[in-house]
């Protein structure tokens with residue numbers, strides 16, 4: 492079928508209120524809920540690269556599956572959605588994204604369950620966040636429900652095509668990375684008029700290899716990740732990650748794994764850790780900084796809060812000053828501390844370096860609650876534990892696959 496014949500063209504609906512994501516409902520298994528979109532046109536690879544992949548040494552995000560989703564925004568409309576071989580992009584050096592950073596991305600995972608099904612974890616949340624990121628970066632985007640359906644359809648097709656790329660080892664998964672970039676060649680500082688939307692997939696191992704030891708953090712009190720008010724912090728966009736690189740490198744040079752970010756206004760309140768949301772357990776209470784525009788609204792953050800509520804453990808979403816954290820560390824009251832994010836899921840913190848002192852978190856990582864959350868979340872993701880919140884979209888894989896597929 493010629494691409495023009497797909498009939499799928501998305502136009503930018505300016506009248507819609509894009510900020511309210513509360514209407515989002517979890518989506519049940521795909522086999523129970525057919526997608527309203529017909530299959531996207533596919534150009535398959537002529538030669539798979541799968542045999543080159545060492546599934547025992549996946550690392551994170553350096554291997555890309557055979558196919559990707561692609562769509563363009565031109566002449567005021569999103570058009571030509573299709574699946575094609577993963578390939579280099581031909582970009583003029585003058586494209587706006589390269590100069591002014593008009594780009595957004597997101598990330599979610601699909602897991603191979605022992606029952607032969609793939610489970611895509613809460614992709615509708617990532618679609619909603621991508622939608623909001625587009626709005627903040629002035630990228631025209633289709634209505635959020637259409638974007639969600641399109642991303643789920645594209646993900647489903649990518650997984651069906653590249654199912655053999657989905658690892659089967661515990662802790663491994665298929666990371667799905669949507670990306671939108673401004674492709675208009677212009678040096679004028681304004682929103683571009685053309686864009687490319689890609690969804691690529693990557694078989695990944697654990698993001699951190701030292702889960703049992705936990706990660707060490709250095710409190711960053713000079714640089715900031717994002718402005719406190721009115722900045723880009725809640726958007727998943729390149730600038731936030733670019734801002735994190737120098738402090739990240741300085742932390743590693745000083746022997747720490749990650750940065751503990753403070754607010755951009757006073758350098759007083761804790762915001763995030765590395766590229767994750769942060770949780771503290773102090774004197775039996777769980778505390779996490781509130782979403783307020785500078786913090787990324789993490790899907791795993793939301794899932795962890797939901798599980799904690801299920802277990803009758805109240806979570807305080809409130810500002811927490813670094814002084815309160817240090818006081819709790821000194822008093823031995825900081826029982827557990829962990830990061831929550833798509834890549835690492837739940838990541839225990841072992842120690843914090845702040846102003847020439849290094850403080851150890853009371854419980855040996857991972858703490859009891861940290862481990863319970865990790866086990867529950869990964870159990871749901873791999874289909875070992877009942878998915879009572881309907882977070883997974885289940886997708887039967889075309890054939891039972893094993894690691895032998897990779898060899």
Ligand code: COI
Nearest residue numbers: 598766767832833834835
């Ligand atoms: C996440 O874990 O949520 C991330 O965004 C990490 C990614 C930037 C590698």
